[in-house]
Amino acid sequence: xxxxxxxxxxxxxxxxxxxxxxxxxxxxxxxxxxxxxxxxxxxxxxxxxxxxxxxxxxxxxxxxxxxxxxxxxxxxxxxxxxxxxxxxxxxxxxxxxxxxxxxxxxxx
Amino acid sequence: xxxxxxxxxxxxxxxxxxxxxxxxxxxxxxxxxxxxxxxxxxxxxxxxxxxxxxxxxxxxxxxxxxxxxxxxxxxxxxxxxxxxxxxxxxxxxxxxxxxxxxxxxxxxxxxxxxxxxxxxxx
Numbered sequence: 398x399x400x401x402x403x404x405x406x407x408x409x410x411x412x413x414x415x416x417x418x419x420x421x422x423x424x425x426x427x428x429x430x431x432x433x434x435x436x437x438x439x440x441x442x443x444x445x446x447x448x449x450x451x452x453x454x455x456x457x458x459x460x461x462x463x464x465x466x467x468x469x470x471x472x473x474x475x476x477x478x479x480x481x482x483x484x485x486x487x488x489x490x491x492x493x494x495x496x497x498x499x500x501x502x503x504x505x
Numbered sequence: 506x507x508x509x510x511x512x513x514x515x516x517x518x519x520x521x522x523x524x525x526x527x528x529x530x531x532x533x534x535x536x537x538x539x540x541x542x543x544x545x546x547x548x549x550x551x552x553x554x555x556x557x558x559x560x561x562x563x564x565x566x567x568x569x570x571x572x573x574x575x576x577x578x579x580x581x582x583x584x585x586x587x588x589x590x591x592x593x594x595x596x597x598x599x600x601x602x603x604x605x606x607x608x609x610x611x612x613x614x615x616x617x618x619x620x621x622x623x624x625x626x627x
């Protein structure tokens with residue numbers, strides 16, 4: 398099974414900052430990776446699919462990049478609504494869709 | 506509006522069984538693969554199982570294979586998760602989720618339900 402490692406596990410930042418979260422896979426995903434945002438007590442929301450494609454309705458300050466085994470989620474200018482937990486998810490194999498461990502984005 | 510509504514969560518003892526349901530609306534249910542994803546209290550997301558649109562292909566996480574069975578009734582637009590031999594570590598909020606792409610069985614999840622809570626404790 399493909400394993401993914403997210404880093405950092407916690408990130409402290411301020412409104413207006415540019416932040417980057419990394420997801421590394423144990424084998425090539427080609428471009429089959431998604432990013433989700435989850436707020437406390439809520440279901441996750443899809444942000445990015447196919448590594449870099451913005452899901453409908455997601456603000457353009459979110460972007461994704463990468464291919465193969467290393468991927469990044471970038472928020473260009475943090476807004477108050479962006480403080481949440483973020484997960485990556487590989488989906489190159491239908492037999493396993495394990496999520497990354499999550500990155501909690503906190504207000505500094 | 507596309508909606509997923511889970512039900513069936515409960516408090517039960519180790520070794521027990523439970524069936525979760527997920528009622529779907531607002532999209533052509535038959536044409537999309539569906540999945541269950543769980544989240545233990547204070548922990549991250551864990552994929553549990555996926556089923557194809559026609560229900561003829563299924564996949565399971567190693568942690569539940571042989572104990573859980575995913576199924577669907579396309580005439581009722583409903584997804585199920587039969588959970589047997591439950592363990593304390595199965596305690597979690599169980600979400601159903603819809604795959605983004607029609608007829609795909611390996612894609613991102615673009616719609617999620619709010620979840621139903623399963624607690625396994627003696």
